[in-house]
Amino acid sequence: TTLPADAVVVGIGARPATGWLAGSGVEISAEDGSVLADEQLRTSVPDVYAVGDCASFPSTRYGSRLLIHHWDNALQGPRTVAENIARGGTEGLVYDPVPYFWSEQFGRFVQYAGHHGDADEMVWRGDPSGAAWSVLWLRGEEGPREGPAGGDEGGRGAGRLVALLAVGRPRDLAQGRKLIERGVALDRERAANAAVPLKAAAR
Ligand SMILES: Cc1cc2nc3c(=O)[nH]c(=O)nc-3n(C[C@H](O)[C@H](O)[C@H](O)COP(=O)(O)OP(=O)(O)OC[C@H]3O[C@@H](n4cnc5c(N)ncnc54)[C@H](O)[C@@H]3O)c2cc1C
Structure with a gap:
């Protein structure tokens, strides 16, 4: 309206x-x-x-x-x-979750996991003008990968997934949440390819 x-x-x-x-x-x-x-x-x-x-x-x-x-x-x-x-105050559980929320906005299913305040880089997955896409936030830089001859292979290295916003891509959210929990580093190029399952971008 x-x-x-x-x-x-x-x-x-x-x-x-x-x-x-x-x-x-x-x-x-x-x-x-x-x-x-x-x-x-x-x-x-x-x-x-x-x-x-x-x-x-x-x-x-x-x-x-x-x-x-x-x-x-x-x-x-x-x-x-x-x-x-x-437990009566002895050896209490520590609360340190991967924060999560979902919402419905303008007919779209929006989900977010993690906390991206200290992220170093944002990676788009899919076209944001479309109905389904995700954004990943990565932290840390492994630097360029070395080629067999010791030279720069041109790869952009990996970053640890710290947060993710998924619009109409609940699978990205489900897989990403687990990757965030485990502190897994992602290959940037594979992570940016929406046709590749997110878990397959794990290093
Ligand atoms: C408009 C809106 C949209 C939201 N949308 C989403 C969403 O899409 N997804 C999502 O994950 N979260 C959403 N949230 C956030 C979510 O609703 C809150 O995080 C959640 O309700 C917090 O629960 P709570 O029990 O901590 O606090 P509350 O639900 O705020 O409960 C606190 C209660 O304590 C009472 N209270 C306060 N002071 C006193 C007092 N002195 N004495 C007695 N009682 C008192 C209040 O009246 C209230 O009933 C939204 C919040 C708002 C306002």
Whole structure:
């Protein structure tokens, strides 16, 4: 539908409303207002945990503190907390997921996995003007491959897959999510070829 308008207001993003926790002993981030959870989703107050949109946690996988506003995070975090409560505080599970969300936009199935803040390179898979395509974010550079004579073979090396956005390509998402979890490096040329299954681009 096309609607004529003089001005369009777009509201993007959200901030945790945690002001009411002031003075409770629960540590809050001065930067984004999130409850500062540790790697087991514990807060600074004993026996108090934090999950979902209000809580950030340190991710070893991505080397930074993550504040994730997605449904899947609000489902998976509580599982870790329930397990840790049942374990009675000893050898708790660490929460370090590959973040994931899906959405339907304009009749298209949109899925995202990972976190691409620190990625070095973006690789297109398919034509973005079409109905189905993906974008990959890679990190790290192995450098050009050497040819048999020791010279540069012209290959652009490999990068580790850290995130992926798939539009109408759920197979890319399913395979990519596993590759991200395992920290697998991809061959750039094969990864950019939408006719090659993504898992076949693994180095
Ligand atoms: C418009 C919109 C579209 C979205 N689309 C997607 C999507 O397509 N895919 C996706 O993965 N995610 C999407 N999300 C994000 C997803 O909905 C959230 O990540 C998820 O709901 C977070 O769950 P939660 O339980 O942490 O928080 P919430 O669902 O926000 O639940 C928190 C609850 O706590 C209550 N509350 C707050 N303060 C207090 C208080 N002081 N006392 C008592 N109760 C309180 C609130 O009323 C609320 O019911 C969308 C969010 C929005 C707003």
